[in-house]
Each structure stands twice: as C-alpha cells, then as structure tokens.
Amino acid sequence: MAEPFLPGPVLLLGAPGVGKGTQAQLLMADYGIPQISTGDILRDNIARGTDLGKAAKGLMDQGQLVSDEMVNEMVGARLAQPDVKRGYILDGYPRTIGQAEWLDAHLVSLEQSAGAVVLPLVAVNIRVDEQVLLRRITGRRICSQCKHIYNVYFKAPKREGICDIDGAPLQHRSDDTEAAFTERMKAYHALTAPVIEHYSKQGRFREVDGDRSVEAVTAAIELSLRQLRQVGL
Numbered sequence: 001m002a003e004p005f006l007p008g009p010v011l012l013l014g015a016p017g018v019g020k021g022t023q024a025q026l027l028m029a030d031y032g033i034p035q036i037s038t039g040d041i042l043r044d045n046i047a048r049g050t051d052l053g054k055a056a057k058g059l060m061d062q063g064q065l066v067s068d069e070m071v072n073e074m075v076g077a078r079l080a081q082p083d084v085k086r087g088y089i090l091d092g093y094p095r096t097i098g099q100a101e102w103l104d105a106h107l108v109s110l111e112q113s114a115g116a117v118v119l120p121l122v123a124v125n126i127r128v129d130e131q132v133l134l135r136r137i138t139g140r141r142i143c144s145q146c147k148h149i150y151n152v153y154f155k156a157p158k159r160e161g162i163c164d165i166d167g168a169p170l171q172h173r174s175d176d177t178e179a180a181f182t183e184r185m186k187a188y189h190a191l192t193a194p195v196i197e198h199y200s201k202q203g204r205f206r207e208v209d210g211d212r213s214v215e216a217v218t219a220a221i222e223l224s225l226r227q228l229r230q231v232g233l
C-alpha cells in the first residue's frame with residue numbers, strides 16, 4: 001500500500017481573518033499532524049492568568065504584535081514536544097522577519113541535534129480581499145471548548161451563541177473588533193507581508209485564493225502542498 005502523503009512542516013500565512021485557523025484545523029484532521037497557533041497559545045496563557053498572558057493581553061487587545069522573543073520562546077518549547085515529529089502546521093507564526101529568521105536557524109539546529117534529515121518548511125499564503133476580511137473578523141465566534149469557528153454573517157450556529165458540536169458557549173475574541181482589525185492590518189502590512197517575500201524568494205511558497213468555500217480552499221492548499229513536496233522540497 002502506498003504511504004499516505006504527509007506534508008511535513010507547513011506555514012499558513014495570510015492577513016487576519018483569511019481562514020488560517022479554520023484551514024489549520026482541517027489540515028490537522030486530514031493529515032493527523034498538530035496545529036501550532038501562537039495566537040491560541042497566547043490566549044490560553046491569558047485564560048490561565050500566567051505572566052506571559054498578562055504581558056501579552058494589552059498588546060493583543062490593541063491589535064499589536066507581542067515581542068519576537070516571547071513568541072519565539074513559545075514556539076521553541078512547542079517544537080520540543082514529540083507530536084511534531086511527522087510534521088505540523090504553524091498558524092500565525094512567523095509574523096515578522098525576525099521570527100522567520102529565528103525559526104529558520106532553530107530548525108537547522110534541531111536537524112543537527114537530531115542527526116536526521118528533516119523536511120524543510122513550505123509556506124502557503126491565503127489571500128482574501130480586505131473588505132471581506134472585516135466581516136469575517138467582526139462576525140467570528142469561537143467555541144470555548146472545541147475551538148470550532150463560526151461566523152454570525154456567513155456560518156451561524158443553529159442556536160445563537162452555542163456550539164453545534166458540543167453545546168459549549170461561543171466566545172467573541174476581544175481583538176475581533178473593527179478598531180483592533182485596523183491595527184492588525186497595519187501590523188500585517190508593515191511586518192508580516194515581508195515574511196511572504198522571505199519564503200517566496202526561497203521558492204518554498206504557493207498562494208491560494210481564500211475567498212471561496214472552506215472546502216475549496218482546503219483542496220487548493222492540499223494541492224499546493226503536494227506540488228511543493230513533489231518538486232523535491
């Protein structure tokens with residue numbers, strides 16, 4: 001029997017609200033590899049009241065990025081866990097050139113210490129028009145338990161405020177407001193857009209149109225991943 005396709009380490013890139021979280025959850029289910037979302041790790045720290053969470057909350061609520069040092073350390077700790085061996089999906093990281101360079105160097109050092117060849121990262125950028133993104137962001141609601149993502153405009157739950165899957169209350173992220181979105185877009189254009197160039201220059205990059213059904217976007221990402229790995233990456 002043929003080996004099932006495994007995409008190895010994958011970066012999902014794109015502006016706030018393009019669907020990185022939704023797509024990462026679907027890819028995680030399809031490939032059986034974990035999603036690593038720095039936003040989720042930060043929100044978990046806020047919910048648990050850790051020092052990291054306290055330091056990050058104000059910045060996040062204003063739509064600003066937290067420091068590279070903070071997120072790099074979080075990602076380093078996450079990549080030391082055994083479940084990442086067969087690959088993983090990074091969602092919302094790296095968001096600056098500093099983070100991308102740190103990650104590249106960190107992966108080289110992990111490969112050297114493991115003494116094994118590790119597949120290089122491949123990046124897929126999801127592109128969506130900015131006006132569509134605003135409604136996606138302000139309408140977004142997330143299950144407090146299973147993290148399933150709804151949207152009050154496009155994909156409402158059957159009962160308002162309640163998850164269809166497990167009946168848990170839905171949450172509205174405190175940074176999913178129009179004001180915070182504007183700030184997040186500014187940070188995205190200034191700091192994150194160059195990350196796309198960083199990976200596209202290395203040729204390990206594809207772009208997909210994210211303004212389609214969730215299923216169509218997943219299919220386009222999965223096709224991109226196969227193409228990227230087939231060309232010897």
Ligand code: AMP
Nearest residue numbers: 038039060063064065066071092093095
């Ligand atoms: P997200 O859930 O990916 O939309 O992230 C929500 C917020 O968490 C961002 O607006 C930032 O304040 C913070 N954050 C998440 N990931 C990063 C990152 N890689 N670098 C800096 N800040 C981040």
